[in-house]
Amino acid sequence: MTSVDTLERTIRIGSRKSQLALVQTYWVKAELEKHFPEIDFEVETMSTQGDKILDVALAKIGDKGLFTKELEVGMLSREIDFAVHSLKDLPTNLPEGLMLGCVTKRVDPADALVVNEKNKDKQLDTLPEGAVIGTSSLRRLAQLRHHFPHLTFKDVRGNVNTRLAKLDAEEYDAIILAVAGLQRLGMSDRIHQIIPPEISLHAVGQGALGIECREGDTDVLEVLKALEDLDSRDRAWAERSFLRNLEGGCQVPIGVNTSIEGDTLTLTGMVASLDGLRLIKDTISGDRALAEQIGIDLANRLREEGAGEILAEIFAQIERK
Numbered sequence: 001m002t003s004v005d006t007l008e009r010t011i012r013i014g015s016r017k018s019q020l021a022l023v024q025t026y027w028v029k030a031e032l033e034k035h036f037p038e039i040d041f042e043v044e045t046m047s048t049q050g051d052k053i054l055d056v057a058l059a060k061i062g063d064k065g066l067f068t069k070e071l072e073v074g075m076l077s078r079e080i081d082f083a084v085h086s087l088k089d090l091p092t093n094l095p096e097g098l099m100l101g102c103v104t105k106r107v108d109p110a111d112a113l114v115v116n117e118k119n120k121d122k123q124l125d126t127l128p129e130g131a132v133i134g135t136s137s138l139r140r141l142a143q144l145r146h147h148f149p150h151l152t153f154k155d156v157r158g159n160v161n162t163r164l165a166k167l168d169a170e171e172y173d174a175i176i177l178a179v180a181g182l183q184r185l186g187m188s189d190r191i192h193q194i195i196p197p198e199i200s201l202h203a204v205g206q207g208a209l210g211i212e213c214r215e216g217d218t219d220v221l222e223v224l225k226a227l228e229d230l231d232s233r234d235r236a237w238a239e240r241s242f243l244r245n246l247e248g249g250c251q252v253p254i255g256v257n258t259s260i261e262g263d264t265l266t267l268t269g270m271v272a273s274l275d276g277l278r279l280i281k282d283t284i285s286g287d288r289a290l291a292e293q294i295g296i297d298l299a300n301r302l303r304e305e306g307a308g309e310i311l312a313e314i315f316a317q318i319e320r321k
């Protein structure tokens with residue numbers, strides 16, 4: 001084993017420039033500095049395509065590593081050594097030569113309802129007919145439509161601050177955001193209602209950070225081990241395997257929930273049609289050491305139950321736009 005604490009080197013960390021990305025990256029840097037005071041950690045920021053294209057609905061752009069590509073090029077050219085991502089923004093298939101080197105301890109992976117002053121007395125089930133909900137996630141859209149068909153949904157893009165500003169300017173009655181993002185930005189006071197998994201299953205990887213690095217870079221992998229959370233990692237592997245085997249990126253109505261008890265990992269997954277009328281959901285448990293296989297098995301089971309058909313329709317619809 002390499003003795004990383006005797007390593008005299010600089011490790012360069014790549015990050016997007018958004019406020020959330022920077023908070024996450026500097027948290028990773030500070031944690032690693034505690035474990036490895038003799039290593040010099042530097043942050044390099046980069047703009048990704050996803051940060052530049054703000055006027056097109058995410059679902060139409062598709063999932064091609066929109067928020068990760070520039071950072072990946074930086075790792076392969078050795079400009080940076082690893083990149084910190086919101087795990088849910090990291091595609092399930094990584095470029096050759098790169099790997100998911102670390103999954104950090106997950107915070108609450110749920111979605112939150114955020115309202116403006118006008119709707120401060122409302123909850124999801126008391127918002128009136130026609131209330132306008134802002135979300136650009138097909139997963140949130142399909143599940144909420146399924147449970148609340150009387151609500152109206154409208155796309156919302158931009159970083160968290162931009163979205164909140166649009167909500168407060170009453171372009172929407174409410175918007176849906178990840179609990180995790182609001183917490184990390186110090187905006188927990190905007191969490192009006194935590195949406196339970198019975199209503200909305202979260203995105204694959206939501207609430208955890210995923211650290212991507214070069215395959216076989218043993219020094220960096222050894223350093224990253226200090227931040228690895230085993231439960232979060234096994235859950236993430238099951239969730240990512242499920243998504244990969246349904247061939248869905250982050251822009252499809254696929255949601256999950258996972259838990260670990262002892263050595264048993266339980267994975268719930270769902271696929272829904274965009275109108276919310278069809279929603280296929282199932283659960284599988286198994287040995288956590290077989291997390292990846294659990295994801296494959298659940299994907300196969302949902303396909304047998306009709307998920308493939310729903311996804312094919314959605315891909316055709318997105319293509320046409």
Ligand SMILES: NCc1[nH]cc(CCC(=O)O)c1CC(=O)O
Nearest residue numbers: 086088177178180181206207208
């Ligand atoms: N797609 C944007 C994105 N990517 C990561 C988070 C924060 C939550 C997380 O880390 O899972 C968000 C914002 C949101 O979905 O509200």
